[in-house]
Amino acid sequence: xxxxxxxxxxxxxxxxxxxxxxxxxxxxxxxxxxxxxxxxxxxxxxxxxxxxxxxxxxxxxxxxxxxxxxxxxxxxxxxxxxxxxxxxxxxxxxxxxxxxxxxxxxxxxxxxxxxxxxxxxxxxxxxxxxxxxxxxxxxxxxxxxxxxxxxxxxxxxxxxxxxxxxxxxxxxxxxxxxxxxxxxxxxxxxxxxxxxxxxxxxxxxxxxxxxxxxxxxxxxxxxxxxxxxxxxxxxxxxxxxxxxxxxxxxxxxxxxxxxxxxxxxxxxxxxxxxxxxxxxxxxxxxxxxxxxxxxxxxxxxxxxxxxxxxxxxxxxxxxxxxxxxxxxxxxxxxxxxxxxxxxxxxxxxxxxxxxxxxxxxxxxxxxxxxxxxxxxxxxxxxxxxxxxxxxxxxxxxxxxxxxxxxxxxxxxxxxxxxxxxxxxxxxxxxxxxxxxxxxxxxxxxxxxxxxxxxxxxxxxxxxxxxxxxxxxxxxxxxxxxxx
Amino acid sequence: xxxxxxxxxxxxxxxxxxxxxxxxxxxxxxxxxxxxxxxxxxxxxxxxxxxxxxxxxxxxxxxxxxxxxxxxxxxxxxxxxxxxxxxxxxxxxxxxxxxxxxxxxxxxxxxxxxxxxxxxxxxxxxxxxxxxxxxxxxxxxxxxxxxxxxxxxxxxxxxxxxxxxxxxxxxxxxxxxxxxxxxxxxxxxxxxxxxxxxxxxxxxxxxxxxxxxxxxxxxxxxxxxxxxxxxxxxxxxxxxxxxxxxxxxxxxxxxxxxxxxxxxxxxxxxxxxxxxxxxxxxxxxxxxxxxxxxxxxxxxxxxxxxxxxxxxxxxxxxxxxxxxxxxxxxxxxxxxxxxxxxxxxxxxxxxxxxxxxxxxxxxxxxxxxxxxxxxxxxxxxxxxxxxxxxxxxxxxxxxxxxxxxxxxxxxxxxxxxxxxxxxxxxxxxxxxxxxxxxxxxxxxxxxxxxxxxxxxxxxxxxxxxxxxxxxxxxxxxxxxxxx
Numbered sequence: 003x004x005x006x007x008x009x010x011x012x013x014x015x016x017x018x019x020x021x022x023x024x025x026x027x028x029x030x031x032x033x034x035x036x037x038x039x040x041x042x043x044x045x046x047x048x049x050x051x052x053x054x055x056x057x058x059x060x061x062x063x064x065x066x067x068x069x070x071x072x073x074x075x076x077x078x079x080x081x082x083x084x085x086x087x088x089x090x091x092x093x094x095x096x097x098x099x100x101x102x103x104x105x106x107x108x109x110x111x112x113x114x115x116x117x118x119x120x121x122x123x124x125x126x127x128x129x130x131x132x133x134x135x136x137x138x139x140x141x142x143x144x145x146x147x148x149x150x151x152x153x154x155x156x157x158x159x160x161x162x163x164x165x166x167x168x169x170x171x172x173x174x175x176x177x178x179x180x181x182x183x184x185x186x187x188x189x190x191x192x193x194x195x196x197x198x199x200x201x202x203x204x205x206x207x208x209x210x211x212x213x214x215x216x217x218x219x220x221x222x223x224x225x226x227x228x229x230x231x232x233x234x235x236x237x238x239x240x241x242x243x244x245x246x247x248x249x250x251x252x253x254x255x256x257x258x259x260x261x262x263x264x265x266x267x268x269x270x271x272x273x274x275x276x277x278x279x280x281x282x283x284x285x286x287x288x289x290x291x292x293x294x295x296x297x298x299x300x301x302x303x304x305x306x307x308x309x310x311x312x313x314x315x316x317x318x319x320x321x322x323x324x325x326x327x328x329x330x331x332x333x334x335x336x337x338x339x340x341x342x343x344x345x346x347x348x349x350x351x352x353x354x355x356x357x358x359x360x361x362x363x364x365x366x367x368x369x370x371x372x373x374x375x376x377x378x379x380x381x382x383x384x385x386x387x388x389x390x391x392x393x394x395x396x397x398x399x400x401x402x403x404x405x406x407x408x409x410x411x412x413x414x415x416x417x418x419x420x421x422x423x424x425x426x427x428x429x430x431x432x433x434x435x436x437x438x439x440x441x442x443x444x445x446x447x448x449x450x451x452x453x454x455x456x457x458x459x460x461x462x463x464x465x466x467x468x469x470x471x472x473x474x475x476x477x478x479x480x481x482x483x484x485x
Numbered sequence: 486x487x488x489x490x491x492x493x494x495x496x497x498x499x500x501x502x503x504x505x506x507x508x509x510x511x512x513x514x515x516x517x518x519x520x521x522x523x524x525x526x527x528x529x530x531x532x533x534x535x536x537x538x539x540x541x542x543x544x545x546x547x548x549x550x551x552x553x554x555x556x557x558x559x560x561x562x563x564x565x566x567x568x569x570x571x572x573x574x575x576x577x578x579x580x581x582x583x584x585x586x587x588x589x590x591x592x593x594x595x596x597x598x599x600x601x602x603x604x605x606x607x608x609x610x611x612x613x614x615x616x617x618x619x620x621x622x623x624x625x626x627x628x629x630x631x632x633x634x635x636x637x638x639x640x641x642x643x644x645x646x647x648x649x650x651x652x653x654x655x656x657x658x659x660x661x662x663x664x665x666x667x668x669x670x671x672x673x674x675x676x677x678x679x680x681x682x683x684x685x686x687x688x689x690x691x692x693x694x695x696x697x698x699x700x701x702x703x704x705x706x707x708x709x710x711x712x713x714x715x716x717x718x719x720x721x722x723x724x725x726x727x728x729x730x731x732x733x734x735x736x737x738x739x740x741x742x743x744x745x746x747x748x749x750x751x752x753x754x755x756x757x758x759x760x761x762x763x764x765x766x767x768x769x770x771x772x773x774x775x776x777x778x779x780x781x782x783x784x785x786x787x788x789x790x791x792x793x794x795x796x797x798x799x800x801x802x803x804x805x806x807x808x809x810x811x812x813x814x815x816x817x818x819x820x821x822x823x824x825x826x827x828x829x830x831x832x833x834x835x836x837x838x839x840x841x842x843x844x845x846x847x848x849x850x851x852x853x854x855x856x857x858x859x860x861x862x863x864x865x866x867x868x869x870x871x872x873x874x875x876x877x878x879x880x881x882x883x884x885x886x887x888x889x890x891x892x893x894x895x896x897x898x899x900x901x902x903x904x905x906x907x908x909x910x911x912x913x914x915x916x917x918x919x920x921x922x923x924x925x926x927x928x929x930x931x932x933x934x935x936x937x938x939x940x941x942x943x944x945x946x947x948x949x950x951x952x953x954x955x956x957x958x959x960x961x962x963x964x965x966x967x968x
């Protein structure tokens with residue numbers, strides 16, 4: 003296969019357009035060209051990089067109608083969602099443009115020398131940050147704009163001064179190409195070096211070769227655990243290992259305390275159902291586990307939830323492969339738990355809501371139940387008491403987010419859980435659902451493995467730029483040499 | 486072998502003391518106990534952790550005479566050096582105690598919510614930092630105090646709230662045990678939980694098992710590239726990969742511009758010889774490569790340096806193995822370059838200075854010349870002109886430090902080199918040598934692989950604590966629940 007074609011997941015029909023796979027030589031030119039940029043003024047020209055980012059956002063907004071129309075055909079995501087995602091994408095790009103417009107964003111530190119210090123003079127030490135080098139960006143199928151060609155990884159890496167080589171996602175090649183066109187135009191318009199950006203269609207083998215390219219310096223990835231871990235392994239096995247910032251699977255457990263359910267189990271079921279089925283459950287923040295205590299309030303929650311689920315109709319998922327994986331994931335849950343209810347499938351590649359239930363002891367004994375099912379499926383884990391919650395939390399692998407749903411009377415038990423849960427997840431939410439991530443200076447979008455490959459960084463907000471920078475110290479340099 | 490014994494490297498005689506190897510069960514108890522601490526108040530009790538660190542420093546100072554005497558017997562490092570190293574070690578420990586005594590050291594960020602924001606309310610977001618969990622610390626042979634049982638990795642991890650399991654170095658077991666005793670006493674004296682610290686003698690296999698322990702969260706390592714990379718590979722291959730902060734080999738190239746040599750080649754040779762032979766060349770910052778331009782000034786430098794080297798007498802290296810590796814490393818250099826001169830060996834396990842010379846083209850063609858020789862050996866790389874310097878810099882693997890030695894007239898050529906060199910090294914020095922690291926807020930001790938495993942962090946100074954922390958965000962939490 004030397005050419006990709008797009009498919010409309012709602013109809014399985016081919017979409018217009020041909021997207022030729024890049025050769026290894028093209029990939030090599032892109033990475034080497036990006037590496038060569040490190041020795042140029044590009045990396046210190048914050049104004050030019052900020053200008054490029056702003057122009058990219060402008061161009062994407064100008065091409066909005068074309069982009070969202072194509073993305074809608076390629077992903078089956080509705081137009082309002084895609085318009086919102088384009089807004090978010092441009093907002094992220096401008097966030098980084100603004101950041102590098104501020105003095106001091108590199109975190110420079112200057113400790114002046116002291117020639118009179120005894121017993122030895124103190125040297126003059128200046129710390130600044132440099133980009134680590136060319137970054138490979140692997141976009142996600144579920145955010146064709148915000149985590150794709152010009153998503154957060156790309157914008158933060160460009161802001162840092164790194165060049166990027168994007169592996170365009172085969173699920174939305176036309177959208178990728180349209181956005182890449184906006185970037186290429188912006189590069190010409192502001193006079194940035196062409197080698198800061200390349201967007202390539204790559205076979206899986208060549209994607210692996212990209213991660214192993216000797217001049218590559220880092221990887222940004224959003225997607226499944228299987229692929230993410232594969233890239234991590236490739237990066238770790240290189241002669242010179244490089245960092246991979248992968249955001250992967252998460253079940254985002256919802257701990258529901260008895261007081262909260264007693265206050266209104268049906269209303270809680272409705273709110274949960276809304277979060278579970280948002281975007282056909284295709285968010286990394288989708289709540290895939292509910293942990294609660296058996297009793298009449300839980301029965302009320304279950305009854306209402308099952309009614310909602312059984313009365314629901316599925317919608318088209320992003321790709322045929324994702325819909326197929328969703329069905330397999332539901333079968334995996336079914337192997338170790340009871341299916342309480344499910345929505346109705348309709349049309350090609352549909353995912354409909356499904357609810358499963360399992361006793362806490364069975365959940366703890368079965369690792370098959372502790373891996374994400376990507377889509378609108380949730381597992382209800384039934385405990386004897388809130389004392390079991392911490393054990394459930396401890397048994398989970400790393401999570402992007404987790405919620406505590408509680409009433410005032412639940413505070414002591416919530417405090418107990420708060421000793422464990424923050425060591426499992428990157429974001430802990432009180433009385434809310436993890437979908438609808440608020441991006442700001444305090445946001446953490448990341449978490450222990452496998453939610454993310456490196457819990458010490460967040461993939462959103464200003465701090466995401468630190469992933470692509472390394473500190474360097476200049477000792478005893480006259481400032482005119484560092485200008 | 487179930488018991489370690491120490492050897493005096495100056496005599497090859499056994500030293501008193503038996504150091505039993507720990508069992509896997511002991512190791513398991515230590516890691517699990519440290520993991521359990523994450524759910525306790527220990528991690529938020531900054532005052533208690535600061536108090537523990539201070540008490541450790543007090544105890545080490547009180548035991549100074551015993552510690553340095555034993556370290557001297559085990560390492561052949563001279564007493565003044567060891568006394569200075571103990572001072573530095575206590576200084577580092579107190580640096581972290583002071584850091585966590587300051588409000589805001591975690592970098593907490595609070596973005597208050599806004600219920601009136603349109604179209605959706607803005608949630609309240611609080612970011613704080615949590616320790617990542619139990620850390621394995623592998624100390625170095627060449628710093629029996631500052632990079633060993635209570636060195637920078639241990640102190641920063643304890644400050645962060647992590648527990649530590651130290652693999653005591655087999656080259657200085659008695660010193661390790663004495664320092665471990667100071668830590669254990671301090672734990673009792675301040676009432677800290679015993680599971681914050683364990684110091685074990687481990688076989689190599691068990692050291693690998695420690696890195697693979699399911700509850701381990703990170704590794705600090707200082708030592709050779711071979712061992713460091715092995716630990717990195719083990720950590721990357723775990724079901725849950727964990728970060729390894731390894732500081733490994735570095736050649737710390739010295740770029741000498743013609744103007745500087747013209748100003749005084751003999752004086753420069755003397756200064757270089759001093760840095761090269763400091764501590765028998767057993768510093769990670771030891772300058773192992775000199776890059777210069779052929780000509781009369783270089784001849785004068787070479788003549789003076791060879792005279793100094795030939796007139797020198799070696800000194801005992803840290804261990805018999807290190808002395809043997811030093812001889813092998815010199816043989817490796819000899820395989821691809823010319824031996825210009827060497828000092829005289831005397832006594833057991835001696836390392837004496839050795840100088841080799843190679844043409845730039847041969848250097849670039851021979852990777853064998855681009856790996857560190859641990860000890861007082863240096864390779865003079867002769868270029869046709871300063872235009873060759875950048876190519877040499879590009880060909881080097883990652884370095885901890887690199888120097889530019891220059892006069893005013895060298896500024897244009899120095900500016901050129903400064904486009905490349907900072908991408909190769911963590912610390913760039915003007916007219917100075919890399920030995921004698923100044924530790925402060927702007928210091929970077931790290932660099933691209935293989936100088937360090939992760940160039941985005943430094944192993945010294947306050948910033949070293951960030952290696953052991955991860956951010957977590959609390960969304961919409963009433964502050965009384967986070968108290």
